[in-house]
Structures are given as C-alpha cells and as structure tokens.
Amino acid sequence: MSLTISIANQKGGVGKTTTAINLASSLSDLGKKILLIDLDYQANATTCMGINRGSFEKSVFDLFTREASFDEVRLKTKNELIDVLPARTLVQGIEEKIILDSNRDYILHSMLANIKDDYDYILIDCPPSLGYITTNALMASDGVMVPVQCEFLAMDGLTQLLNTVRLVQTKKKLNHETLTIFGVLLTMLDARVNSGYQVVNEIKTYFNEKVFHTIIPRNITCSNATFYGVPVTVFSPKSKSSIGYKKLAKEVIRRHEQG
Template identity: 55%
Template structure:
C-alpha cells in the first residue's frame, strides 16, 4: 500500500515544491512507483515537471469537485517515470466550494484510496497555507515532511502547523492510520554563512531525531532546473542539489523499510 507523504509548511518559498518534485523523481530512480499530487493553485509542481497546463483536460480541481474519476486525472511524466495529478489556477475557487460540503476534509483521501495500491509512495505538494486544501492533504497523509529553510525565522509559524497536526490526529482517533511527522528537512543551506548552521542547531534541538540527516544545500542548478521543466536530478544529476535529493530519497526508503 502506498505511503502518502504531504510536503507542507505554511510558510512560503521554503522548498516544498522543489522537495516534492525531486523526492518523487529520486524515489522513482530507486525503482519505486510514485504518484506526485499538486494541490497548490500556483501549480508550481506541475510546471516544474514540464507539464503544459493549457493542454490539460482534467486537473486536481476535478477531484475536489468530484467531476472526474481520479484515474482520468493522472498523467504520466515520461522523463522521470513518475505519475502526476496536475493542478491549475482554477483550484483557487475550490476552497470556498469545499467549505459548503460536510465531509470537506476527506475528499482527497477518499479519491486516493482508489489508487493507493498502485504506488509505493504518493507525494503531495501543499500550498503555503493551512486552509481546507492543506487539511485535505494532511488527512490523506500517513506522514508529513516539513521543509524548513536554513534562514532567519526558520521556525516561525511552525507551532501553528504542529497544532494542526494534533487536530488531525485527534480526528483520526478511530481510523487505522495516523498522521505522523515523517521528518523535518533543512533546505537551502548557504554553507558560506553562519546563520544556516545556527538554524540547523535550533531545528535539531527542537525536533531532535525527526530531522533528516540529509541537508539540502543552496545550489544554483536547483533554481534553474524548473525553467527546463525537469527536476534537478534529471537536469543536472551530478550537481550538489541532485545528489542531496537522491540521498534524501534513500533516507526516506530506509526509514520506511524498518
């Protein structure tokens, strides 16, 4: 049964999409069957994967409005052998509509149930908010992967995320599955400045063994790869960024094979 990982942090620009895309491609490289789900109306993961948004018949919005079965929304990204549920701007209107529904937090989880058996990992790239769309992702997830940027105020706002996790765990009281913290990933470390290392210490003091050993360095190839519609692991496989993301994938696989 596929392990569902939500990549989430309500803070913007911390590396959620970069991590989702590169973890997905690196897990596929390790021979795992992977589904990447974009639930952000900015649709960055969809773009980073080189999918042309104007040609899409269905998007993740159809899953939320239940206007298409999940199977018809899944695209295959040949370049990296990853399946993907793409997003587009119309997702922005879904939030309001979902709030009118009673079972609003379970829509994505219910849809994913139908395809989980086909995958080893399902990675969900969340938007920078804790609204109903993110709630859907967290309710559907077994684990949350929290990217934290190695910058000033890195931990700011994380209390809110941790409270949300607790709320969801309470709701899942009678379910078999429970949301856990899969790991905290330190991203965009600038090895030339001290602040990055200070943040690493701070995050490790707070999250202890929950922090991934892999740390993602700031690397220009990572920033450039999306403009080629490729994960950095494909665009520049020997770059420091690519090597780090492949290491992260091995760590995730190791942690889940225990």
C-alpha cells in the first residue's frame, strides 16, 4: 500500500529538502515508485532534482489555487521512478488565497486521493513554517518525518510542530484517518563535536523508538551535490551522507511494512 510522508519542521535549514530528495532517490534505487512534492517557495527540491526553474508552466501552487490539474503540474525526471510536483519561487500570497477556500485544509488531500496508488511513496518537502501549506501536507499524509539537526537548540520549536500534528490528528480522526509520527531523523551529526551527541541523547530520551537508528552525518559532499542539481546519492554514492540515506530508505521500508 502507498504511503504519504510529510517531511516537516518549521525550523529552517535542518535538512528537510536534503532528506526529501535523497530519500526519494534511495527509495527509487530499491525499486520504489516515488512522487516528490515540493511545497516550499524556495523551490530547492525542484532545483535539486535537476529541474530547471524556467522549464515548466504550472507549479504545485497552481493546484492550491485550482488553476491547474495534477497532470498539468506533474513532471517526469531523469529518474523514471521519480515524478515531481515542482514549486515555483517568488509566489506570493498563496496562503491568503488558500484561506478563502472553503475546503482549505483538504486541497492536497483531495488532489492526492485519485493518484495515491500510482506510487509506492509520496514524499512532501514542507516549507519552514506552520501555515496552511504545511497543514495541507499533514492532512494529506499518513505520517510525518521530522528531521532534527544535531546542533544547539535542536529541540526548539518541536513543541509547536507537535501541537500542529495533534490538531491535524484530531481533524483526521473525524474522517477515520490517522497521521502518525513516522519518525524523527537526526541530521548533520558532526562526529568531532561532543554537543552533537548530547542532542542525539536528548532527542532519543524524548522520542524513544520514534528516532530512526540511521543518523545522517555532516558531510560536505552533501551540500556540494546541491550545486549540480542531483541528490548526493547520485552525485557521490559512496559518500558518508549517501550511505546514511540509503540506510534510511531501508529503515523506512521496514517501518512501513511492519505498520
């Protein structure tokens, strides 16, 4: 059965986009069919998948304003197992338009209902905020993956995120649907810095078995890959971060299959 996962944390720069593109790439290496949805105005996931910003007419935000259909927005990528709903930069006022929609929390949910089963995994790269866009992503998801950077103040803002998750869980329950905390992913661990391990312990104490065994190491190759518009798992498959994301993909499949 298909699984939809929002990759969310309203804190900026914690590795959401890096996780979305590398998990998509690593899951496709294992034969899984993926839809990657870029919900961030920065359009980083779109660019990192090698999609030129000028090369498409309609973006995912045209779905939100109901100015395009799913098929008009969906793009194929160089990887035949990964499709993308691209984001466009410099889109302003989307949240203001969404607020006027009577079905505002369910736009993405309704959109995905018809196509969900065409994919093994739908991964949603959320923006660094907790507005209607992120709520839409959570409403449309079966689970949320929370990347947490192994740095000072890592826990900051997690309470707010968890409160939003709880609100969405309550709404979904009314439709007999669920949203689980699929997992907490520790990212950018610098093996030379002690405080990183303190964060690992703190997060494990708080989230227990929800924390993925895989920890993504800080690795310069990972940020370099961004410049070439490819996931690091393609750019440098043997780098430490690639190995991390490949392990994560296996863990994700195991968790999914174990329910």
